[in-house]
Amino acid sequence: MDIKKGRVYIVGAGCGAKDLITVRGLRMLGCCDAVVYDDLINADLISGLSEKTERIYMGKRAGCRSAAQSEINERLIELAEAGKTVVRLKGGDPLVFGRGGEEALALKNAGIAYEIVPGISSCIAVPAEAGIPVTHRGISRSFHVVTAHTKDGEENFPEELKHLAVPVMSGGTIVILMGLKRLREIADLLMKEGVDPEMPAAVVSGENTGHPAEVRGELENIADKSEAAEVTAPAVIIIGKNAAIDLRSQLGPLQGKLIGLTGTDAIQEKLKPGLEALGARVYSAERSVIKDIDVPSSVRHRFLNGGKCWAVLTSRSGVRRFFEVLKAHDIDMRSLANVSFAVIGRSTGEELKKYGIKADFCPAKYTSEGLGSELSEYIKSKESIYLFRSKRGNAELRNILLQSFDVTEVPTYDIVLDEKVKKEAKELLEKTDYFIFSSGSGAEMFYSAFGEVPERATCACIGEVTAAALKGFYDRAFIVAPEISAESLIKVLAEDAAGTLRKL
Numbered sequence: 001m002d003i004k005k006g007r008v009y010i011v012g013a014g015c016g017a018k019d020l021i022t023v024r025g026l027r028m029l030g031c032c033d034a035v036v037y038d039d040l041i042n043a044d045l046i047s048g049l050s051e052k053t054e055r056i057y058m059g060k061r062a063g064c065r066s067a068a069q070s071e072i073n074e075r076l077i078e079l080a081e082a083g084k085t086v087v088r089l090k091g092g093d094p095l096v097f098g099r100g101g102e103e104a105l106a107l108k109n110a111g112i113a114y115e116i117v118p119g120i121s122s123c124i125a126v127p128a129e130a131g132i133p134v135t136h137r138g139i140s141r142s143f144h145v146v147t148a149h150t151k152d153g154e155e156n157f158p159e160e161l162k163h164l165a166v167p168v169m170s171g172g173t174i175v176i177l178m179g180l181k182r183l184r185e186i187a188d189l190l191m192k193e194g195v196d197p198e199m200p201a202a203v204v205s206g207e208n209t210g211h212p213a214e215v216r217g218e219l220e221n222i223a224d225k226s227e228a229a230e231v232t233a234p235a236v237i238i239i240g241k242n243a244a245i246d247l248r249s250q251l252g253p254l255q256g257k258l259i260g261l262t263g264t265d266a267i268q269e270k271l272k273p274g275l276e277a278l279g280a281r282v283y284s285a286e287r288s289v290i291k292d293i294d295v296p297s298s299v300r301h302r303f304l305n306g307g308k309c310w311a312v313l314t315s316r317s318g319v320r321r322f323f324e325v326l327k328a329h330d331i332d333m334r335s336l337a338n339v340s341f342a343v344i345g346r347s348t349g350e351e352l353k354k355y356g357i358k359a360d361f362c363p364a365k366y367t368s369e370g371l372g373s374e375l376s377e378y379i380k381s382k383e384s385i386y387l388f389r390s391k392r393g394n395a396e397l398r399n400i401l402l403q404s405f406d407v408t409e410v411p412t413y414d415i416v417l418d419e420k421v422k423k424e425a426k427e428l429l430e431k432t433d434y435f436i437f438s439s440g441s442g443a444e445m446f447y448s449a450f451g452e453v454p455e456r457a458t459c460a461c462i463g464e465v466t467a468a469a470l471k472g473f474y475d476r477a478f479i480v481a482p483e484i485s486a487e488s489l490i491k492v493l494a495e496d497a498a499g500t501l502r503k504l
Contacts, residue, residue: 012119440469
């Protein structure tokens, strides 16, 4: 093989949560030049890529216009021949009805180096999501995976399907992929071959599909129940005694709740682990993308050379941008000798510590009002104050400080809406139980994107300032975390789900 050519990693992304990809697959994503990805890939895997990574969508989904397999093969070869390291990212496992084998053969014939990185197939992952084991001691000692979709066309079932009546009658489990459209025909065929009409059956559409659903029944009524529940493809069909088992973990008060997050990646990543640990299913309903703003040289000079002053930081993102500005302009950290630091809360203070600086002041009340009023009492001399924060920062903090100090507002970043996340979130809005808002700008962007909060959902805010912003759009009762922290918000959500919290 030509060593000047690039190489292709055919990677299975698993099903559902982004961390169900293998460690090796994630490592390949972190160092590749281009990603060619399919449908049903967790959006966080793509949004978390380096800005330098080329992103190429070539998904294939039944009933939708999509790229031909030959076109995908050609694109992979083209990228590799240009010397790039490419990840071909596929849902589930690339070799379980994923056409990964066809792509590998095309690369092999073209003399392109490639490697297959396995993933967790939907044939086991989606049933497990519903608590259905594909094998279980004393009930089922085998499982058989088949697709109801063939290259020959819809008029022909795979020959293996009717032969699977025998193993399912003797205790096996049938797992059928790409068969929802033909579920009634499948059930009729198996009953005709001798399978008991009361044999347990289930249809599960996983969390990564945009339309998660779970239907349980028997072979004779599973088609009717699925149609009544309006299950949409893709879905996995499970037939056998195992389909009656439910091994789902009871994780906590948020078990089964669908929660839509808003705001930046930083706050969403801080919230996700705690919410998921309590059983919640979490997705990005609105993602705010940080757009850098440089600080004018005149402001930088006055801040660093104007004598003793205070730098006030109101978010983790603000802390990071502050030090990015220093680095971009090659400013020596020793230039901060005359600067005292104030932060709005514990989380912002922890971020500041990462840069070797301990905050000189943190209010007892983690709000703009708390920071402004408490800092005004704390500072005894007439010192200048610089607010390093978002361009969309609320006026309350500035107005309180202006009563006693010379205040300079220094926007270091702005926040803009991620349009791709907006498009993907639309399918889940009506099924969402809670929407979380971590800033006034996040609430504003959500309403700009979607117009309203669906009737079934409850809103939750981090802090009074965000709550005040939400009240401008939302006239129903909602939840407010008393502190500006992920921990405080998760606590009140758990209390609300348990029915012990009073909404505002």
